[in-house]
Amino acid sequence: MISLRNIKVVFKKEFLQIMRDKSVLFTNFFIPLFGIPLYVIFVLEAATYKEANIEAPLKDNTVFNISYQGAVAPDIQKALQDDAKIKLVPLNKTLSEDEIINYRRHYEEYHDLKDKSLSLKTQVTKDTEELKDNNDKLSLAREKMFHSLEILQKKYQDLADLHVAFFEHQDEDNSPLLTTYLFYNDDKNTSKAAKKYIEELLQKFEDQLIIEYKEKKGITKNALNPLAIKDVNLDRSSDKFAKTFGLGLGAIILFFLLISILNPTINTTIGERDQNTYKVLLMNPVSLHEIFIGKYLNVALQGLLTLLPYSIESIVAYSWGNSNFLFQFLPELTFVKLLIIFIGTVSGAIFLSSLCFLVCSFSKSRVQAQSMVTLLIFLLIIPIVTIGVMDVKLSYSSAFLPLVNFPLITENLLQTSPHYAAAFLAFAVNIIISFFLIWFSLGAFTVQWKGKSDTVSVSDLLSKKKRKTSRLTPAHGFLAFALSFVGYVYGGTLISILEIDLFNFLFAPLLFCLGVAVLLTSYSGLDLVKTYQWGKIEKGYALKLLFCAFALSLGFNYLFQMLPELETLKVKFPEVFGSNQFASGFSYFLLFAVIPAFCEEILFRGIIFKGFRNQYSFLIAATLSSLFFAIIHFSLFKWGHTFIGGFLMAYIYEKRGLLNAILFHLLFNSFGLLFGFSKNFAKLIFEGSAFLNGSVFIAALLIIIYILKSDTSQKTNT
Amino acid sequence: MSAIKVQNLRKVFQETVAVESLSFDIPFGEVTALLGSNGAGKSTTLNMIAGILLPTEGSIEFAGLNFKDHYKEIKSQLGYLTSDMELYESFTVQETLEVLAEMKGFSKKQTKSRIEELTEEFSLQECLHKHYSELSSGQKQRSLISSSIIHDPKILIFDEVTASLDLVVSKDIMDYLIKEKERGKAIIFSTHILSEVEYISDRIIMIEKGHLVKDTTYEELIGEYESKNITEAFYHALLDEQKRSQT
Numbered sequence: 001m002i003s004l005r006n007i008k009v010v011f012k013k014e015f016l017q018i019m020r021d022k023s024v025l026f027t028n029f030f031i032p033l034f035g036i037p038l039y040v041i042f043v044l045e046a047a048t049y050k051e052a053n054i055e056a057p058l059k060d061n062t063v064f065n066i067s068y069q070g071a072v073a074p075d076i077q078k079a080l081q082d083d084a085k086i087k088l089v090p091l092n093k094t095l096s097e098d099e100i101i102n103y104r105r106h107y108e109e110y111h112d113l114k115d116k117s118l119s120l121k122t123q124v125t126k127d128t129e130e131l132k133d134n135n136d137k138l139s140l141a142r143e144k145m146f147h148s149l150e151i152l153q154k155k156y157q158d159l160a161d162l163h164v165a166f167f168e169h170q171d172e173d174n175s176p177l178l179t180t181y182l183f184y185n186d187d188k189n190t191s192k193a194a195k196k197y198i199e200e201l202l203q204k205f206e207d208q209l210i211i212e213y214k215e216k217k218g219i220t221k222n223a224l225n226p227l228a229i230k231d232v233n234l235d236r237s238s239d240k241f242a243k244t245f246g247l248g249l250g251a252i253i254l255f256f257l258l259i260s261i262l263n264p265t266i267n268t269t270i271g272e273r274d275q276n277t278y279k280v281l282l283m284n285p286v287s288l289h290e291i292f293i294g295k296y297l298n299v300a301l302q303g304l305l306t307l308l309p310y311s312i313e314s315i316v317a318y319s320w321g322n323s324n325f326l327f328q329f330l331p332e333l334t335f336v337k338l339l340i341i342f343i344g345t346v347s348g349a350i351f352l353s354s355l356c357f358l359v360c361s362f363s364k365s366r367v368q369a370q371s372m373v374t375l376l377i378f379l380l381i382i383p384i385v386t387i388g389v390m391d392v393k394l395s396y397s398s399a400f401l402p403l404v405n406f407p408l409i410t411e412n413l414l415q416t417s418p419h420y421a422a423a424f425l426a427f428a429v430n431i432i433i434s435f436f437l438i439w440f441s442l443g444a445f446t447v448q449w450k451g452k453s454d455t456v457s458v459s460d461l462l463s464k465k466k467r468k469t470s471r472l473t474p475a476h477g478f479l480a481f482a483l484s485f486v487g488y489v490y491g492g493t494l495i496s497i498l499e500i501d502l503f504n505f506l507f508a509p510l511l512f513c514l515g516v517a518v519l520l521t522s523y524s525g526l527d528l529v530k531t532y533q534w535g536k537i538e539k540g541y542a543l544k545l546l547f548c549a550f551a552l553s554l555g556f557n558y559l560f561q562m563l564p565e566l567e568t569l570k571v572k573f574p575e576v577f578g579s580n581q582f583a584s585g586f587s588y589f590l591l592f593a594v595i596p597a598f599c600e601e602i603l604f605r606g607i608i609f610k611g612f613r614n615q616y617s618f619l620i621a622a623t624l625s626s627l628f629f630a631i632i633h634f635s636l637f638k639w640g641h642t643f644i645g646g647f648l649m650a651y652i653y654e655k656r657g658l659l660n661a662i663l664f665h666l667l668f669n670s671f672g673l674l675f676g677f678s679k680n681f682a683k684l685i686f687e688g689s690a691f692l693n694g695s696v697f698i699a700a701l702l703i704i705i706y707i708l709k710s711d712t713s714q715k716t717n718t
Numbered sequence: 719m720s721a722i723k724v725q726n727l728r729k730v731f732q733e734t735v736a737v738e739s740l741s742f743d744i745p746f747g748e749v750t751a752l753l754g755s756n757g758a759g760k761s762t763t764l765n766m767i768a769g770i771l772l773p774t775e776g777s778i779e780f781a782g783l784n785f786k787d788h789y790k791e792i793k794s795q796l797g798y799l800t801s802d803m804e805l806y807e808s809f810t811v812q813e814t815l816e817v818l819a820e821m822k823g824f825s826k827k828q829t830k831s832r833i834e835e836l837t838e839e840f841s842l843q844e845c846l847h848k849h850y851s852e853l854s855s856g857q858k859q860r861s862l863i864s865s866s867i868i869h870d871p872k873i874l875i876f877d878e879v880t881a882s883l884d885l886v887v888s889k890d891i892m893d894y895l896i897k898e899k900e901r902g903k904a905i906i907f908s909t910h911i912l913s914e915v916e917y918i919s920d921r922i923i924m925i926e927k928g929h930l931v932k933d934t935t936y937e938e939l940i941g942e943y944e945s946k947n948i949t950e951a952f953y954h955a956l957l958d959e960q961k962r963s964q965t
Contacts, residue, residue, distance in 0.1 A: 006821065013806075013817050020808035276804045280814075280865065282770050283798045284821040285790035450772045 002293070006286045010294025018264045018302060027260045028302055032309040036253060040313065182231040195231060202229055253310050257352070260306040261299065262369075265356040268295045269445065270366045278449055292445050296357055296438060303349035311345045347430035354437035361444035362478070375482075436623055443616070461524060468525035477611035480520055480603060481628040487512040488632055507591060510599040517603040532606040535657015541711065542663060545652070548704045549667035552648070555700030556641045557675050558693045592673055597665035604629045604646065605653040605661050613654070622650035648704065655711060719781050721746045721873050721904030722767060727776035729762050729928075736762045737928040740776070744906050746872070749899050751919035752908040753952060759928040760908040761800070764877045767906070768798040780873065794822060797871035799862055801878040807851040811842060811861045814850065815868055822869040836864040839894075856887045863891065874898060876907035880914065892918050912948045924952070926959045 018024050180202065184195040272278045281291055363369035461467050461475050469476075488509050521531055604625050612621035626646030633642045645668060653661040722744035729737040737759040744750050754760050765771040767778055769785055769792070777784065780792045805814045812833065819829040837843055840860040845853050853861060859879065867874070874895070880888040888911070895905055896918050909915065915922065915936070922939055924932035932939065932955055936948065945951035 009817070009821050013821075016813075017806060017808055275807075276802050277806055279768075279770055279798070279800065279803050280805060280818070283768065283793065283796065283866065284818065285793035285823070286821055287789060450770065 002287070002290055006290040007294045007297070010281075010286060010291055011297050014268055014295050014298040015301070018267070018298065021264070021267060024260075024264050024267070024302075027256060027263055028306045031256050031260070032306050032313070036256070036310070036313050039252075180229045182229065184231060199229065199231075253313055257306060257310050258356075261303045261349075261352050262356045262359075264302050265299045265353070265360045266366060266369045268299060269357070269360040269448065270363055270369045273449065274366050282449065288446055288449065289442070291449075292442050296353065296441075299357065300350055300353040303353040304346060307345050307349045307352075311348070343427050347427040347434075350434045351430045351437075354434040354441065357441040358437045358444070361441040361448055364448070433627065436627060440620070440624060443620075461520075467523060471614055472521075472524075472526065472531060472607060472611040474612050474615050476520060476524065477608040477625065477628075480516055480607045480611070481632075483516045483520075484509075484513045484603060485628075485632060487516070507595050510595050513603040514599040517599075517607045520607060531610070532602065532658050533610070533653075534659050537659050537663060541656060541660065544707050544711070545660060545664045546667055548648075548707055549664055550671050551700040551704050552645065553668055553671035553675060555697040556672075558696040558700075559641070588673055589670065593666050593669040596669060597662050600629070601649065601653075601658060601662045601665050604632075605649055606658050609650045609653060618650075618654060622647050622654075625650055644701070648708065651708060655708070720744060720779075721781060722906065723777075723779040724763075724767065725777045725779075727763065727766060727778065728774045729759075729766060729771065730774045735928055737766070737773075737925075740925065740928070740930050742923055742930065742933050744873075744904050746904045747899060747902045748920040749895060749905045749907070749918050750921045750923060751915040752906055752923050752925070753912075753915065754908075754925040754931075755956060757927075758925050760925060761877055762928075763925065764798075764800075764875055764906070764908060768796060768875050769793065770798070794869060795872045796875065797867045797869070797873065798875045799866040799877065799879050801881045803862055803866075805850040805858075805861060805865060807849060810847050810849055811853070811864075812846045814861070814865055818865050818868050824869075832868055832870075836868065840864050840890075855882060856884065859883055859887060859891075863894070872903055874903055874905045874907075876905070878908055878910065880909065880911060888914065912952060916948045924955055924959075926956065927963065929963075931955060931959045 018028075182195050182199065272281070282288075359372045360369045363372055461469075461479055491509050491512065518528065521528055608628055609621050609625035612624050616624075626643045629646035630640075630643040645665075649661045649664055652664050720743040724743070725741050727737055727740040728735070740759075740763060752760050752764065762771065766773045769789070780788075780795065783792055785792060805811070806817075809817070815833050815836070816829055819832060824832065833846075837846060840863060842857075842860060842864060845857040845861060848857075850858065850861065863879070876891075876895070880891055883891070892914055895907070899905055899918075899920075907914075919936055921935055922932060923930070934942070939945075939951045939955065940948065943951045943954040945954065
């Protein structure tokens with residue numbers, strides 16, 4: 001019977017210990033509350049983004065026609081047109097109210113159509129080139145579409161020497177005031193020269209204007225200062241610096257976040273054991289479960305306290321790194337969005353704490369835990385930084401971890417219609433996975449603190465002396481997963497960076513899986529044939545598998561229709577791979593059915609499931625191996641169906657051996673291919689009815705479970 | 719009824735058999751010394767009895783109760799101390815004692831009273847408000863003993879607790895054990911310092927390479943080998959066992 005009182009006492013003791021640890025205080029409080037914000041402020045200052053120069057808020061004045069203002073301002077026009085070096089091309093158009101509304105909408109749409117900016121840029125380039133004169137003439141660019149000042153800044157950076165904008169607004173006396181903005185690039189000599197020239201020109205003209213205004217209006221503030229000239233440096237080098245740091249900040253935050261949770265976790269598990277204080281704890285009338293829960297809750301609390309400021313800083317980093325106007329999204333933060341941030345933070349903290357506990361529970365020493373931690377950080381940071389810095393669109397590295405809900409959350413939040421369902425689904429996945437991680441951690445924690453015979457560790461497998469084993473163990477499972485994960489992440493990243501056609505190399509990560517499995521088995525001195533327990537394929541059972549594979553594939557396709565977000569799961573083969581020279585019916589079958597079935601089953605069922613099964617119950621072994629199977633597919637939304645499929649295949653392997661698991665996998669993938677190519681399938685779906693579509697899936701699953709459970713053959717494995 | 723009843727105890731670490739088929743009883747009101755050479759399996763045996771290590775096979779009962787069904791009840795009656803145990807460095811001695819008392823279900827009043835008793839008993843006045851990391855080795859050992867018996871357990875398990883202590887402190891601990899024995903407690907301790915065995919033990923259990931060699935009294939052991947002292951008797955007993963195991 002677990003006593004809450006005992007848990008509370010352990011929690012209190014752990015909390016006090018952590019709060020007195022200076023290194024933990026530094027990583028868990030100082031860094032998130034002071035270190036990162038100070039860093040952000042420093043970089044913001046270094047970015048020297050001259051937004052402060054513009055006094056009037058842009059949002060309220062999103063529409064102005066740069067050239068138009070110049071055209072209708074006779075004074076300015078006179079000043080510039082008379083000069084032989086300037087060619088001023090005004091637009092012959094008066095803005096109406098409707099057009100202003102239209103243009104404001106264009107500005108908002110611009111952010112949703114980032115990829116289409118290319119066509120705008122082309123248009124502007126064309127317009128500018130028409131105006132440019134090679135004889136050192138200044139060019140004033142003309143815009144066919146009206147944009148806000150901010151967008152024009154981005155566009156004109158490399159296209160014009162100088163960009164002059166006239167901005168009419170009112171001063172405190174409600175008198176009209178014309179401010180002239182000179183946008184230049186401090187990094188370019190031609191631009192600096194152009195700015196100086198215009199400033200001198202306008203200064204000369206201002207002197208004339210002052211005399212005229214005094215005569216007409218008397219001595220007023222405006223009369224004395226008729227032209228407000230402000231310059232804005234568009235030099236993007238510091239902005240790029242800021243952007244890179246902004247994206248890098250996400251990686252830095254992740255690094256410190258992991259440290260802030262791992263540090264107390266190591267101290268509370270391995271650390272206590274290394275310091276021999278664990279015996280003091282074990283000598284009390286407190287069960288190991290109570291000790292574990294008390295310690296875990298403490299670590300989870302540390303995670304939450306650290307994650308809360310980090311989640312806010314991550315949002316800042318994300319919006320900054322994407323060059324959104326910093327804090328622009330704040331008015332859009334509704335209660336629901338805030339709730340999502342909070343729930344995401346809590347579930348992220350629980351997940352990270354659980355993961356860290358798992359790592360530390362399986363470690364034999366502090367050094368080993370720290371090494372595993374370093375490896376974990378390396379695995380996480382490098383792909384995410386690669387994505388951030390190289391701007392590579394890759395689902396591999398950023399989607400597998402619920403932790404990276406932050407990019408998903410922030411991306412969702414910054415959109416006008418965020419995918420709440422997807423966010424809540426991701427959080428639920430966080431919690432479910434965390435539950436299993438905690439469960440496995442407890443088993444390992446017990447072994448770590450109270451010892452158990454026949455425990456083979458990962459380090460044993462990697463050592464020359466202890467690598468030979470008599471059978472597969474959980475250590476084999478973990479090592480196999482870790483190696484294949486690394487191969488997938490980095491291989492996938494490399495393929496994406498090099499822009500290699502995935503179709504030509506899809507087999508590579510799969511064969512890598514197979515290589516890992518075979519290598520690990522033979523390195524441990526195990527017989528390849530006996531270890532995998534191949535079983536036999538029998539006609540009757542094969543037909544059952546055929547039906548089950550069809551039902552499962554059908555059920556999943558119905559399930560995908562329930563949430564629009566899951567539509568991304570439906571690989572549209574002809575669209576994605578249609579142009580590839582090797583794409584044919586046979587090659588699809590080979591690449592998407594045969595090779596994956598063979599390679600993945602040997603690894604995930606043959607090694608990982610079997611390794612865990614040799615020490616734990618079917619439920620634990622199947623859950624863990626299916627979890628790894630789901631993670632390796634690197635898509636947050638694929639977890640559901642890969643996990644379920646993995647579980648079923650584990651069951652088939654348990655009952656009938658590896659060949660039958662391979663057969664089922666092959667058949668399932670084949671049906672997936674057929675549905676993927678089918679144009680008529682869409683007609684079968686219940687349009688707009690999540691209930692009916694979901695019911696088909698549930699029914700299919702129940703039928704499959706019934707068929708497989710009714711198989712009365714002897715178990716192949718024990 | 720025996721305080722501790724060990725039956726066919728076995729412990730395997732990967733492929734190494736640390737303890738094999740160990741069976742003995744420890745009664746209340748006696749001090750039992752557990753002797754053996756280095757690596758004999760003494761600490762492993764005591765760790766299993768204390769519930770720190772899980773046995774591979776065998777059973778351990780405490781006054782008829784087993785760990786599986788009466789874990790907390792047994793733990794509340796066990797006091798355990800080893801030479802490699804440490805307390806929490808960031809806590810003062812008083813804080814540690816308070817935490818441990820709370821874990822054992824003491825009220826604040828009971829905790830305060832018990833700490834006062836232990837302070838008096840083990841001269842903790844100087845170190846009560848110091849952090850564990852600031853203590854001398856003697857102060858550390860007294861603090862450790864206090865922490866292990868704060869709940870006044872009926873069974874004491876001490877594993878080489880005097881190994882690095884001076885004579886004065888060691889004798890104090892031995893005197894304490896004698897006093898506890900007279901209060902009817904069951905005490906089992908391991909040591910390499912045979913004079914301590916001579917001083918306080920009523921019974922001697924010798925183990926070698928995980929096997930039980932002798933379960934006898936001090937007088938019987940001396941008589942068996944007609945030795946002048948325990949050191950000689952122990953030495954002969956070990957030699958006999960080594961010869962026996964070779965054959």
